[in-house]
Amino acid sequence: MAGGRSSIPGHAEPVISASFSPDGCSLASGSGDKTVRFWDVSTETPQHTCTGHRHWVLCIAWSPDCRLLASGCKSGEVRLWEPGQSRLLASSSKDGDVRVWDAQLQRCLRVLTGHRQSVTCLAGAAPTSSTAASQDRSVRVWAATDGAMCRALQGHGHWVNTLALSTDYSCGRAYDPASGDVGHLADKRTDDEKLAAAKKRYATLLASSGGEERLVSGSDDFTMFLWNPVKGTKPLARMTGHQQLINDVRFSPDARLIASASFDKSIRLWEGKTGKFVAALRGHVQAVYMVAWSADSRLLVSGSADSTLKVWSMRSRKLQLDLPGHADEVFAVDWSPDGQRVVSGGKDKLLRIWRR
Template sequence: MSKRKIDDVDTTNESSSKENTLGSEVTPSVIEQETKYFVELVKGDGSSDKVGGTLEVDAHFELKQLNELLNSEHFLNNDQQLPYSFFVNDVEIKDNIRDTLMKSIQDQLTPQAAKKLKQKEKGLNFVSTQDAPLRITFFPQALFRVRPVTRCTASLPGHSEAILSVSFSPDGTSVASGSGDATVRLWDLNTEMPQHTLQGHTHWVLCVQWSPDGKKVASGGKDNIVKVWWASNGKKTGKALKGHKKWVTGLAWEPFHADSSCRRLASCSKDETIRIWDVSLSKCEFTLSGHSKGVTSVKWGGDGTIYSCAQDLTVRLWNVDSKSCTKILHGHAHWVNHMTMSTEYILRKGAFDHECVPLEDDKLEERRVEAKARYDDVLGKNPVRLVTCSDDHTLILWEPAVSDKPIARMTGHQGIVNHVLFSPDGRMVASASFDKSIKVWDARNGKFMMTLRGHVGPVYQVSWSGDSRLLVSGSKDSTAKVWDLSNGRLMCDLPGHYDEVFSVDWSPDGQRVGSGGKDRVLKIWRQ
């Protein structure tokens, strides 16, 4: 067999036709005195395509060496060194292959067997043969790195009641806050000063949502009304959108790549319905009915599907064209509080990429095509996934296009799970719970990854940085905290609020975090 040498790695152009069985079936009985493994590098985009041939590598081959190898001319042939993460049997390689493989096997054993294996671990390695190479799955990471926010650069008073919702514009230049004082305020992030006060609601504003072109802001609240405002001047785009009979609990714009004019908006309510509005004509196009209790969250998918979850314990999928319910997902034993889509971050960014170039009216179609390409790239060959969280203390991972049965039920929280969010790269899910903890899960299979502990009160909300490496959380304990997902540790505390922190958001450009709560002050945090 002919081989070629790459540094200290041997490669062969022949790849095994057999499936790898080492990871899922290996037991302590196959541990022998070996110093090398035969491995295959496999794409993690759902295609499972192999890159290059079968490699013979040292057992202590490290993450940095794997990155250099994958970027080399014999494999991906990248012009520059791009970052990747690598997994063996769903366990991330953070040090070397051998230690990761040992951990993956220990995870599959009973506690007693794992203890015995650990006692034998020193000096031992695992056999892999050319007939059963070890499959190492790789995923691209963000090219940029978001630096953690560490200091408060602005404390912005103005609201006379608690701030219930904080949301950055998709281009990262403005932030909107909705409050119990029945107003929405827009703040200029360049000057960190008030920009506009949007008045018109008569009760608490529960949710605010930016259009994906960054030109409009929608708000809904306890007055049963949806209002849409121009971000540039703070004026209403038309009449108030009336029709709901109870509180408006959630809002979702039609994706930018589906309609660059951003005319349509979905709203959900405690009146058990979802309404689709034409904001240009200020009228309701149609109503989606079927839930038997209050709807708690609504999402508008990139393929035209609308997702909703409710206190009737179900999740429903709706076809916008046929205006009908296409699937009902059952699984939770109590109210479904919130849900998240694997494509949520890229849809939120809408017309903007990481450079956040201002949107020009004569380039709408060009930007729409670019947005569609970014969406397709993020989605890859995988169907859209959902994660729902509930008062039953659990989360459920779904793949609705494939099956109405859950992929996994994620258990471990000891209290109500209030908020859940996919990471921007779609590979992790973070959940915030009233048990004072945040848990992070593998979005591919629902496996538990880590618990983030540090808050001394219920955690209300979480938000990811754009590179999926950091997470910010807001809690009843009056603090926000920044977490490092590479090691699961608290990176820095963000103290300063005098009362509960209800809402946090990380700007899409990664530069700022916004937090607001019961003390009626919006705080902006920077690096």
């Protein structure tokens, strides 16, 4: 990140979410100004401003093929932008339901029920199941084939805020750190070939993890649980050490580590297979809101209420770079698939691009 930084104005209210497209060519952001904006990564200039939401845009998500972006706002609407070949989209709500949509037909295919309070988050799309966490203190798993609920994972003493699957990165990114292939949509591969490549990445990561997908959940009760969401309801590990609520959890792209961010101003690292504590990363002076991994799993970036980003080395388990520059709290961070850029968005209404 020592190569420079730039500031991108445009939003009229705080930037709440920001995410690079899986191919690394585009950047999207959602804001309290009720808009979704698309930006050209190479020129760092605006491409489109999408209006229509009636309240703050709280979250955005790219389809793996980059042809669709979904955004959700505080009024309960989910909107789709740049429609293409992607078909399925899952959304969650305060009504306690998870809905699966046909994105092309804009039609609800299935309603996944069982939660008794607001659904706070969804895990990344797995081939065999869908997973959601709720303020009812449970995590629920449904079969992808027919929507039948497989199991309820219980044990947390308060709201479950965040989920992550060990295969998230293979499902949601087109970048292969081994070959350097970013998988641009401009390449000559057919859709079937791209799907086959994605399935191969998933299978490779699953094999390196012992053939079993793992799920981690973080809660307002200051704890995390590590689960095998397919096999049973008993957690593999209960992960303790944070002193305040947990905002964000992320498996590293190689699934060897888990990073957790908390209101206690720290980031903690855990073994991806066992949930065993590895290290605490300290340096932020206020709550840590979000973390993001580099594609090679060697670096981690964090964004905080203290208005800074910090880059941490996994080799030394220490702070590598301090990135001040925002004038207020940093709500969103993401790392580009090629590892060359970090984006951050915050209460100061700005997006910032940090280059290596």
